[in-house]
Amino acid sequence: MSRKDPSGGLLVSPIRNGTVIDHITAGEALNVLRILGITGSTRECLSIATNVESKRLGKKDIVKIENRELCKEEVDRIALIAPQAKINIIRDYQVVEKKGVKIPKVLKGVVRCPNPGCITNTSEPVESTFEVLEKGLHCLYCDWLIKDDIANYII
Amino acid sequence: MYHIISIRDFERSDLDYLLDRAREFDTGGYRPRMLEDKLAALLFFEPSTRTRMSFATAMARLGGRWISVDSVEASSIVKGETLADTIRVLSGYADAIVLRHPKEGAARLASEFATVPVINAGDGAGQHPSQTLLDLYTIRQSMPIDGISVGLLGDLRYGRTAHSLALALSLYGVTLHTIAPGGLEMPANITLELRERGTEVIEHADVEEVIRDLDVLYVTRIQRERFPDSASYYNVASSYRITPDLLTGVKEHMMILHPLPRAGEIDPAVDRTPHARYFEQARNGVPVRMALLHEVMK
Ligand SMILES: Nc1ncnc2c1ncn2[C@@H]1O[C@H](COP(=O)(O)OP(=O)(O)OP(=O)(O)O)[C@@H](O)[C@H]1O
Ligand SMILES: [Mg+2]
């Protein structure tokens, strides 16, 4: 429709319906998939491009997921490791919605507490809960502070 | 419902209020059977004679009753059961639950499943708010807390009492002096948090260089388990030991506190000096816990 050539400029073949996560911090595409719970055994049809040239970021990663529209909660988790990411919802080959990501104030069940003595690392019926502070992620159960390598702790 | 979980949940006015209440209980300003129809469950998954007995004493002094489960019984009663389930069950028996548990955050979790108030009596290396309140209470018995200089000495890395006391003191504009053996320094996040709260934190290599400036010296236990061998433990422990000699030239009102039990950190000869206040501090556990129990169950 508005695009003359739907594959123009695309590294991978276009998708009809789904989500394109663009402007991911270079090298973080696989972590983005982990956050979304997409593993090697999921059914989604995926394409991933890493370290592609970008005017804005120098280099970036892109993830395209066919037949799945990400909900707000999923999208915001991505912000932890790729704050510049843009989510494009594709319907019938067109970008119908574009949204940025926003780090949520509280993360429930997203990040595992690195403290082995934390009650959230037991068989208790409780989800890890972190409040997002400027200096890092603060465990609301044991007060542990995750300052960097957040991706390593993503559940 | 009012839970007492972490010193981080308290503002200065909350602490002052509870300290004032404790003062009233301490000076007999209460009806002897204030908690007559109340029952507290003391649920201790870790051994702690002192804390458990002072909660029991506090309950008894208010005319209330208590059921108590110690660490051995606790492990058999709850065999395979989650803490969450145990708490739900105990909520049906008692009017408040006092919990000691080895995992950090256990009390927070308990408060989410309880239908009665929960008082944290120590969760792993985490929080122990009633201890912090009795520490503050003991200081306030002799001096206003505002603006004083407090030395924290010993194992500041694993010592939870030092962490929560430091956080509470940061609400009173005090200056903190930390004195810890290598490897047992105050964790960087806590120091950062204290500084963010506007507290001046000064690190010292040994206690001698600062002891004359202090109003309070808070000594914590240095545990042998933290050291690779007993030689290095004795080495460190002896250089951090408080002796009468060390006290020459200190401020007249300088008080020495210790959460007890002590290992060798304080020479028993110090007990006879007017600076030694740790037994009084231990005794203060009762009025402070009376105030807490009454507050959550009134
Ligand atoms: N049908 C499609 N299939 C696969 N990818 C698509 C499709 N349509 C657009 N894209 C990709 O989605 C992203 C956003 O598309 P858009 O047309 O909005 O580009 P843009 O104007 O460069 O946007 P931005 O300013 O966010 O970079 C681009 O990476 C684009 O290649
Ligand atoms: Mg673009």
Ligand SMILES: [Zn+2]
């Ligand atoms: Zn934790």
